[in-house]
Amino acid sequence: MSLRIGIAGISGRMGIYLAEEAAAAATLSGGTSRSGAGPAGAPHFPDIIALARESDVVIDFTHASTVQAHARALAETETPWVLGTTGYGPEDEIAIQEAAKVIPVIAAPNFCTGVNLVLLLAEKLGAVLPASQYDAEIVEMHHRQKVDAPSGTALAIGRAVAAGRGVDLGDVIASGRDGHTGPRKDGEIGFATLRGGQIVGSHTVMFTAGDEQISLTHHAFDRRVFASGAVRAALWLHAQPAGLYGMRDFLKL
Structure with a gap:
């Protein structure tokens, strides 16, 4: 069975690209969205916990306001986390670090x-x-x-x-x-x-x-370059032990 990738914020501009790239490279388990909608045929979940329970890894390009809640949820479900959200603060960074004690997390401002x-x-x-x-x-x-x-x-x-x-x-x-x-x-x-x-x-x-x-x-020139990089990172992250990673770890720079 191929890796199941879930997309937080699947109906957003990046979420749609992420869903397409995930479906092409692995299995798209579905996503969450504020609108309750997403790409045709993609399962929609009511919250991040429900999505994480049906996913082997979650990709998250949502909003800084969700970071702490998502960190707790993904640590609780022991689901690897690809975090592309930017603009978060020191308390959010602490939440990410705490989650990384339990699960593998790759956080990057840019996956290109x-x-x-x-x-x-x-x-x-x-x-x-x-x-x-x-x-x-x-x-x-x-x-x-x-x-x-x-x-x-x-x-x-x-x-x-x-x-x-x-x-x-x-x-x-x-x-x-x-x-x-x-x-x-x-x-x-x-x-x-x-x-x-x-x-x-x-x-x-x-x-x-x-x-x-x-x-x-x-x-x-195209947001898809960020989505394809994030999906590649998700495929890599799933095999890593708990810890906080960056793109240098993934790209071996």
Whole structure:
């Protein structure tokens, strides 16, 4: 019997792609949704517990407000959890870590292979290029419906640069500059957020010195790239012991 994959939020834009990719690669056990609807022929479950009991792994790209409840439910049912939700806070992170003591969890702001290669390169550049000479700036653009800013992927790029520099992003972040901000501080990692149209996702990290600039850019043209990556991660995760994993573990980067 093939792996049964459940989709939390199956009627959403990402949920529909996830359902299609899961059905192509394994068995789609069904999903949950606020509307009570989903792709034709896909079983609908009343809550995350019911879905988890009929699934070997659950993929979750829902909303930050669901993280703690989903963490408890999936730990209770001992169901592996692929978490692509972004914008959650410190208490949610604690709930994820607690769940990972019981089940395997892979949490990532982006399941696209290309983005994760950018994260790896951003960390290496952050380590090699002196912060006093190379100003790091991250520019991202997404569709007009996106509710969190900067995006989870942009923040992940910032954390990668900060890790390369041996600092904490929270200590050097400069996001949403406005008004008379004064000169740029050495070591800042700046963020610019753009929203408009139906841009799937565009991220650029720039290291700019007085005599050169190095840029890394990733453009996503189709949300399916995130769905296919998440389903591949689900197939891998099911065979792992309890613990908290990232895309570097899955991609062996």
